[in-house]
Amino acid sequence: xxxxxxxxxxxxxxxxxxxxxLDLEVADGEFVCLLGPSGAGKTTIFxxxxxxxxxxxxxxxxxxxLVNQLPPKDxxxxxxxxxxxxxxxxxxxxxxxxxxxxxxxxxSDIKNRVNQVAETLGISPLLDRLPKQLSGGxxxxxxxxxxxxxxxxxxxxxxxxxxxxAKLREQMRGEFKRLRRELKTTIILATPDQLEAIxxxxxxxxxxxxxxxxxxxxxGLYNRPTNLFIAGFVGSPAMNFVECTLVDRNGRxxxxxxxxxxxxxxxxxxxxxxxxxxELKLGIRPEHISMSRSRADAECYEAEIYVVxxxxxxxxxxxxxxxxxxxxxxxxxxxxxxxxxxxVSFDREKIHxxxxxxxxxxx
Amino acid sequence: MAVVRLxxxxxxxxxxxxxxxxxxxxxxxxxxxxxxxxxxGKTTTLxxxxxxxxxxxxxxxxDDVVVNDLPSKDxxxxxxxxxxxxxxxxxVFDQIxxxxxxxxASKDEIKKSVxxxxxxxxxxxxxxxxxxxxxxxERQRIELARAMVxxxxxxxxxxxxxxxxAKLRGRMRGELKRLIKTLRTTTIYVTHDQLEAIxxxxxxxxMTLGSLQQYDTPENMYDHPTNLFVAxxxxxxxxxxxxxxxxxxxxxxxxxxxxxxxxxxxxRENVAKDSxxxELILGIRPEHILVNKQRAGENSIRAQVNVVEPTGNRTIVRMSxxxxxxxxxxxxxxxxPDEKVWISFDRTKIHxxxxxxxxxxx
Numbered sequence: 001x002x003x004x005x006x007x008x009x010x011x012x013x014x015x016x017x018x019x020x021x022l023d024l025e026v027a028d029g030e031f032v033c034l035l036g037p038s039g040a041g042k043t044t045i046f047x048x049x050x051x052x053x054x055x056x057x058x059x060x061x062x063x064x065x066l067v068n069q070l071p072p073k074d075x076x077x078x079x080x081x082x083x084x085x086x087x088x089x090x091x092x093x094x095x096x097x098x099x100x101x102x103x104x105x106x107x108s109d110i111k112n113r114v115n116q117v118a119e120t121l122g123i124s125p126l127l128d129r130l131p132k133q134l135s136g137g138x139x140x141x142x143x144x145x146x147x148x149x150x151x152x153x154x155x156x157x158x159x160x161x162x163x164x165x166a167k168l169r170e171q172m173r174g175e176f177k178r179l180r181r182e183l184k185t186t187i188i189l190a191t192p193d194q195l196e197a198i199x200x201x202x203x204x205x206x207x208x209x210x211x212x213x214x215x216x217x218x219x220g221l222y223n224r225p226t227n228l229f230i231a232g233f234v235g236s237p238a239m240n241f242v243e244c245t246l247v248d249r250n251g252r253x254x255x256x257x258x259x260x261x262x263x264x265x266x267x268x269x270x271x272x273x274x275x276x277x278x279e280l281k282l283g284i285r286p287e288h289i290s291m292s293r294s295r296a297d298a299e300c301y302e303a304e305i306y307v308v309x310x311x312x313x314x315x316x317x318x319x320x321x322x323x324x325x326x327x328x329x330x331x332x333x334x335x336x337x338x339x340x341x342x343x344v345s346f347d348r349e350k351i352h353x354x355x356x357x358x359x360x361x362x363x
Numbered sequence: 364m365a366v367v368r369l370x371x372x373x374x375x376x377x378x379x380x381x382x383x384x385x386x387x388x389x390x391x392x393x394x395x396x397x398x399x400x401x402x403x404g405k406t407t408t409l410x411x412x413x414x415x416x417x418x419x420x421x422x423x424x425x426d427d428v429v430v431n432d433l434p435s436k437d438x439x440x441x442x443x444x445x446x447x448x449x450x451x452x453x454x455v456f457d458q459i460x461x462x463x464x465x466x467x468a469s470k471d472e473i474k475k476s477v478x479x480x481x482x483x484x485x486x487x488x489x490x491x492x493x494x495x496x497x498x499x500x501e502r503q504r505i506e507l508a509r510a511m512v513x514x515x516x517x518x519x520x521x522x523x524x525x526x527x528x529a530k531l532r533g534r535m536r537g538e539l540k541r542l543i544k545t546l547r548t549t550t551i552y553v554t555h556d557q558l559e560a561i562x563x564x565x566x567x568x569x570m571t572l573g574s575l576q577q578y579d580t581p582e583n584m585y586d587h588p589t590n591l592f593v594a595x596x597x598x599x600x601x602x603x604x605x606x607x608x609x610x611x612x613x614x615x616x617x618x619x620x621x622x623x624x625x626x627x628x629x630x631r632e633n634v635a636k637d638s639x640x641x642e643l644i645l646g647i648r649p650e651h652i653l654v655n656k657q658r659a660g661e662n663s664i665r666a667q668v669n670v671v672e673p674t675g676n677r678t679i680v681r682m683s684x685x686x687x688x689x690x691x692x693x694x695x696x697x698x699x700p701d702e703k704v705w706i707s708f709d710r711t712k713i714h715x716x717x718x719x720x721x722x723x724x725x
Binding site for chain 1: 528529530533534536537540541544555556558561562563581582585598599600601648649650669670671672673674675676677679681690692700
């Protein structure tokens with residue numbers, strides 16, 4: 001069992017509020033990602049769960065037991081840092097066995113557990129090696145092994161993939177996810193990388209400046225972000241934002257962006273109810289912008305190709321409508337040159353509208 | 364004009380051949396990327412072109428002039444680094460003017476050049492500001508401006524985006540590409556990031572262990588890789604490779620991968636002619652694998668889903684076909700781990716490699 005619940009958790013460092021009234025519940029066996037830029041409060045939260053930092057306010061429960069007063073060694077939480085320090089003079093076997101030796105398990109019990117963990121992590125052939133003989137990915141797995149061999153209630157991983165190169169990171173993401181199904185341990189992983197969070201987590205908690213902004217499935221965050229920050233932070237290439245003004249014209253309701261106008265009459269009730277002013281932002285993800293050589297229908301805008309990046313399998317195309325620069329994703333057959341003219345339209349079902357002042361999502 | 368030609372360029376460090384007999388030509392105004400893993404020789408090659416490293420053998424020519432013995436400062440090249448230390452209090456204007464001041468240019472000349480270059484790069488509004496406190500994008504442009512103001516024949520960029528996080532790198536690529544193409548100056552860009560190279564360059568020179576593997580456009584490199592290394596290095600997630608044997612039966616030709624058999628009758632002649640043995644490797648990129656819940660056609664193969672990674676506008680699906688791991692990169696897909704699915708390959712996109720020579724046949 002490994003339920004972790006944070007209720008009303010606040011932590012201050014002098015004047016600075018590092019974590020602000022956080023409510024977060026992680027279910028037993030769930031893989032939750034804490035996503036946020038540097039300074040969002042992720043590491044501070046981990047340290048409070050592990051018990052090495054005391055909250056100024058609020059309660060931490062592990063399996064429904066209040067643990068605020070429990071020292072780290074009694075909480076049964078394993079934490080793995082970015083710079084996992086493996087004992088350089090111990091073999092892989094001894095590195096993994098170390099926490100169990102400290103607990104004074106018998107040699108045969110230790111052997112069983114270490115072998116089992118090594119098997120799960122695919123590092124059985126490495127047990128006799130020293131850390132300096134291991135690759136980056138292998139070292140990481142040994143560090144994981146050392147963390148999980150204690151069968152902790154929850155595993156806290158603090159930016160485990162940050163130091164790996166791009167290709168290895170991509171491989172390790174899949175590995176982690178596969179591993180996690182076999183481990184069945186509750187895992188909380190902190191990362192500033194949105195791709196890592198949405199590809200691995202069952203649910204993702206998006207944080208910024210100590211506040212929890214949205215705690216949702218990857219699909220929820222991607223398709224139904226509750227504010228501008230989340231909409232722009234989750235997804236790469238990032239969502240396009242266009243500043244516009246809500247105008248009534250000839251019985252229709254339009255978003256006036258200066259260089260083009262977008263009809264939102266079908267949403268007029270929703271917008272008028274929720275907008276605090278007529279200053280809005282239109283949001284559209286790159287993959288929801290279509291381009292064509294000919295004018296397809298009425299709601300098309302003439303644009304100029306600004307730059308084409310064949311970032312296969314996607315083709316990233318930056319286009320300009322007047323002074324407005326937008327990023328679109330095209331299929332791999334797309335061919336165009338800088339300066340070409342194209343007709344652009346937005347997927348009607350996929351537009352987002354945000355209130356410019358409050359930054360909250362209206363649509 | 365700036366044509367850069369390398370003729371049989373070699374660099375040895377003791378017993379290690381860092382760059383092995385490299386010959387290639389970069390056209391005037393072309394944007395070429397040197398791409399490869401750590402230790403492939405790309406940076407050493409760049410340093411030889413810059414003049415900070417002497418070749419062991421071979422020639423470096425800029426506009427038909429052999430420059431091997433010319434010191435860096437006389438080669439009319441400008442290097443752009445990834446992390447130039449800028450004095451935070453120094454004004455942007457002075458930062459850009461620096462190389463001209465060093466040359467002893469007149470105040471008027473300096474003013475004119477700096478303004479001109481700053482306007483092209485869209486930073487003329489920042490000229491009176493101190494460098495500290497500017498964004499990464501702005502600093503990058505200042506760095507480029509410093510190089511541009513010398514009006515070099517060639518720009519040499521050494522992994523300028525490496526220290527930026529993934530999202531910022533993505534945003535800066537487009538900017539940088541546009542800037543470089545606007546300048547129309549011959550540019551050589553070193554990187555280990557294949558996505559950067561294929562997004563930006565006119566042509567790419569892929570290297571490994573000092574040797575050139577393929578020198579081609581990003582499109583050709585991606586769609587027609589000449590060997591196993593290039594096919595596997597370019598593209599993410601990486602291309603799927605399956606060991607198989609070439610089998611002919613009843614007038615048809617197949618790739619026998621053990622767990623499945625794939626009909627390649629239409630490629631039979633080419634495969635028979637160009638292969639050195641029946642041991643082949645089938646290559647198929649993740650985005651060219653179709654994943655279906657139902658069997659779709661004769662060449663459908665049964666697979667088991669292991670891991671599903673939603674990436675926003677796409678989904679990475681890691682599967683097993685028997686013991687063979689396969690990775691697909693589909694659009695948004697509602698699928699779960701442990702599901703059994705049917706996969707098929709886009710026939711216009713399959714690759715066949717000779718296992719022994721590692722060269723591409725199809």
